[in-house]
Amino acid sequence: MEPLLVYPDPPPPALVQALELSGYPWKAVTTSSQAQQQEPDDGWSGAVVIADGDPEAAFALCRALRKRDLPLEPLMLLIGPSQMRDLELREDVFDDFCLQPFQPGELDARLKHLFWRAGRGTRPELVEYGPLVLNLETYQAAIDGNPLDLTYMEYELLKFLSSHPGKVFTREVLLSRVWGYEYYGGARTVDVHIRRLRAKLGEEHANLIHTVRSVGYRFGQSRWTI
Amino acid sequence: MEPLLVYPDPPPPALVQALELSGYPWKAVTTSSQAQQQEPDDGWSGAVVIADGDPEAAFALCRALRKRDLPLEPLMLLIGPSQMRDLELREDVFDDFCLQPFQPGELDARLKHLFWRAGRGTRPELVEYGPLVLNLETYQAAIDGNPLDLTYMEYELLKFLSSHPGKVFTREVLLSRVWGYEYYGGARTVDVHIRRLRAKLGEEHANLIHTVRSVGYRFGQSRWTI
DNA sequence: CCTGTTTGTGAACTGAGTGTGAAGCGCCGG
């Protein structure tokens, strides 16, 4: 895991102790330019900024970190009780704050929550597999960032397959799970939809859907290959 | 402003005091079904759930509130210090939490931050999306600066759709959320209103409302965004 | 009570989407 950016340097012992206890790697800086210089290749994984020492400098740093091409996130602010009513809400400079002196475990819980939200993406419900992304809320699909124009059945089929990557499904199972219980359809129906899906996925990604001869179809790599 | 949902009923005096002091309207409930029954037409504006009394029931309520067609947001959890390490992060059931006993002002600051992030707190009287502006106070609508002459139902439908851009809604959901009662039969009703809306939006902007075949309708966000 | 507007509904219309049979092709076993 990439380190957390911590401000200022040196951080107060209580913060150091909390971060060490929770196992977060971190690196403290004093200035905005230092934050830029010492940034790891993969970027800071987040930031903890203490704002009850020098509020002006702290908020300036937050602003700088957020104004970059790739805004630093999540950003946790540590503030004193008296600063609460001054919290700038016009700009989006922080994600969560923690009151000083913080309770043991509170900072950890908040960071955990922030990382979870940042990672699992609380907002849209997504199905992702490699270059493929399905947004279940908007019924949109994209591969390599390019939107796919799928029909309803194509979308449902791809959704089902891609949410069980690696697993082989017979035509009968696909018919019953995607088309619905006891569907009186020929097996060719599945073949044709698979074909249309492959066509829309493009030549490059058509092989995301594998044919398993005499059995059915499988999406993505088998777990046992290699 | 629509009231906040508060659980349980009656809430502790400290919470009542804090909410009153900050000027949030609120309504307390004891059960999940009560929360559903007493929900205002425009939905709860958020929720404050006390989880250090009966945690099981509290989290069950949160889960229920999040699993609806339109997840309730923002959702604030009030917990005791001992509950911090049990915070369920596998499900997305809350947006922020506050440690009991909370400092005066902390709950207010957190709610303010949540509302700001949800995009409501600052200017709840306007809904904007691209060239479209709805003034909720005056019941006026305009596109490209030109006023739209909408009827009541058209306005309500457009308001609902445009305040959740990108998300697909089925006719059933639209009927229950916009018309507000269980509907007997007329899914065509939605179609016709969509058609009238598109007509009034003008040829240029009719495509703001997108048809998702076999599913429902989606407002805006024709471009792919993660 | 009358009048114009808004809203809901059944019905015709249209076309995208879907299913199907048949032909084509390639793999594999004999």
Add this chain to the structure above:
DNA sequence: CCGGCGCTTCACACTCAGTTCACAAACAGG
């Protein structure tokens, strides 16, 4: 090398979801 089985591809027909229309019911305002 041959034959057959199973997957792919194709073209076409048909279904059904969505649009549109016309009209009636409900409603509001004078």
